[in-house]
Amino acid sequence: MQENSRLMIEVSGVSKFYGSFQALKDVSFSVRDGEKVVIIGPSGSGKSTILRSINRLETIDRGSIIVDGMDVSDPKVDICKVREEVGMVFQSFNLFPHKTVLENLTLAQVVVRRRNRREAEKIALELLHKVGIAEKAAAYPAKLSGGQQQRVAIARSLAMNPKAILFDEPTSALDPEMIGEVLDVMKNLAREGMTMVVVTHEMGFAREVADRVIFMDQGRIVEEGTPEHFFTSPDHERAKLFLSQIL
Amino acid sequence: MPKNPTSHTPIEVGDGAAIPHKSDAGLFTAWRIAFFGAIFVSLYLAFGKPEPYFEIFKFVPDGILVTFKVTLGAILLATVIGLITGLGRISANRFVNGVASLYVEVIRGIPLLVQIFYIYYALGRFVKIPDMLSAIIAMAVCYGAYMGEVFRAGIQSIPKGQMEAALSLGMSRGQAMRQVILPQAFRVVLPPIGNEFIALLKDSSLVSILAVSDLLRRGREYASETFSYFETYTVIALIYLIMTLFFSKLIGIMEERLNAGK
Numbered sequence: 001m002q003e004n005s006r007l008m009i010e011v012s013g014v015s016k017f018y019g020s021f022q023a024l025k026d027v028s029f030s031v032r033d034g035e036k037v038v039i040i041g042p043s044g045s046g047k048s049t050i051l052r053s054i055n056r057l058e059t060i061d062r063g064s065i066i067v068d069g070m071d072v073s074d075p076k077v078d079i080c081k082v083r084e085e086v087g088m089v090f091q092s093f094n095l096f097p098h099k100t101v102l103e104n105l106t107l108a109q110v111v112v113r114r115r116n117r118r119e120a121e122k123i124a125l126e127l128l129h130k131v132g133i134a135e136k137a138a139a140y141p142a143k144l145s146g147g148q149q150q151r152v153a154i155a156r157s158l159a160m161n162p163k164a165i166l167f168d169e170p171t172s173a174l175d176p177e178m179i180g181e182v183l184d185v186m187k188n189l190a191r192e193g194m195t196m197v198v199v200t201h202e203m204g205f206a207r208e209v210a211d212r213v214i215f216m217d218q219g220r221i222v223e224e225g226t227p228e229h230f231f232t233s234p235d236h237e238r239a240k241l242f243l244s245q246i247l
Numbered sequence: 248m249p250k251n252p253t254s255h256t257p258i259e260v261g262d263g264a265a266i267p268h269k270s271d272a273g274l275f276t277a278w279r280i281a282f283f284g285a286i287f288v289s290l291y292l293a294f295g296k297p298e299p300y301f302e303i304f305k306f307v308p309d310g311i312l313v314t315f316k317v318t319l320g321a322i323l324l325a326t327v328i329g330l331i332t333g334l335g336r337i338s339a340n341r342f343v344n345g346v347a348s349l350y351v352e353v354i355r356g357i358p359l360l361v362q363i364f365y366i367y368y369a370l371g372r373f374v375k376i377p378d379m380l381s382a383i384i385a386m387a388v389c390y391g392a393y394m395g396e397v398f399r400a401g402i403q404s405i406p407k408g409q410m411e412a413a414l415s416l417g418m419s420r421g422q423a424m425r426q427v428i429l430p431q432a433f434r435v436v437l438p439p440i441g442n443e444f445i446a447l448l449k450d451s452s453l454v455s456i457l458a459v460s461d462l463l464r465r466g467r468e469y470a471s472e473t474f475s476y477f478e479t480y481t482v483i484a485l486i487y488l489i490m491t492l493f494f495s496k497l498i499g500i501m502e503e504r505l506n507a508g509k
Contacts, residue, residue: 055414055415057411057414057415080417080418081417083415083416083417084416084417086415087415087416088411088412088415090408090411090412092408094408094409094411094412095412096409096412096413097431098430098431107416107426107427108413108416108417108418111418112418112422153412157415157416160416
């Protein structure tokens, strides 16, 4: 769809080894500005590893990853600059437990973006309002439910005005009744045009939101295509088997 | 160190006093008997047999003050050294890591008494510094190595996701350490630091071999004048006991508060 928009993330020929085990095998894909890409696959397929390589939480052994024009694997590139532009949401939320919800949102704005405290708090409150949790601004993360914590984590990432957000199984640690509220926030983001790369097991979300689905197995991309094509008539046996197990 | 998955939980024995918790009924009772018993015996001796006990109790308080000064000074300095050492021990920089590890290994392999002599006389050859400061530095250099391990463990006890979350927001490693990891690690290391404080309080008696008039040295001075060795060291032991029991109780309360605040 956004054929003409510029490339935001470009992954080419990426391989990664843990000792003799090859976790990623010649993985290549790209994400355009405003695109929503969902990566699915069985556990151990390398989907989280490739996602975490995009902001260099994992290093790669071969290939290159270009984010917003910056080469992530180039040691001369200031990785902090890349991370300022690419948000990340984790499976285990990773809120800062010693800081209030509001402080979780303002910390990086002040320390990294150099905003003054008042401005940062204003932005933080707007975002908390947006994810429906403004009344918890003064609470500590431990007092929040998992769903609330994950919404705060999304707001924390948004407070940096990222150009793209990476989601690493954002609902996998949640109780079933809380998954919906987090997915709703993510769907809203998608509607607003945020560039998103999402590793998830939520097939309903993938079907509804994704522009493209990437299916990985054993460290390589097996299939890539539109959600309609992937969910109704996947080309590969491995993908068919996976879908039959999960749907 | 390789871990044997079938082995039992390692037994942890600190070098401080046993910290009494309400849950440990036996130790809690023992603490009460020891603490109030020591106070009772002290009062009984001081007023029941004022000659020589009351005299001794009058003579040694100067030393208590010196013992506290040495202990407090050393624990503060040791905390700073420990923090730097702990950061060095987890550093990815091989040189920094090597220096920090070497410091820990060397210090842990030399008896404290030998170190105190060594630093006191080694320092004395190059600079003229007051005896008390020299004693504080000697204690701090030694305890800094142990505190380094406390800080290393404290920092490593913070889940990996905290550093990752901070980095993914664009923070540098240093910023993430200062803003996110260390504030959490301090909470974790506070009780062990309290434990080190008690251990240091006891070990500070070693500085009495230098020209520092701490509690034990005051006792020696009194005893050598009056020849009442038994009575003097009874009083000295009682005072040390009351002090360490008092602080271990304080730390126990602090730990409970910290746990309740989680």
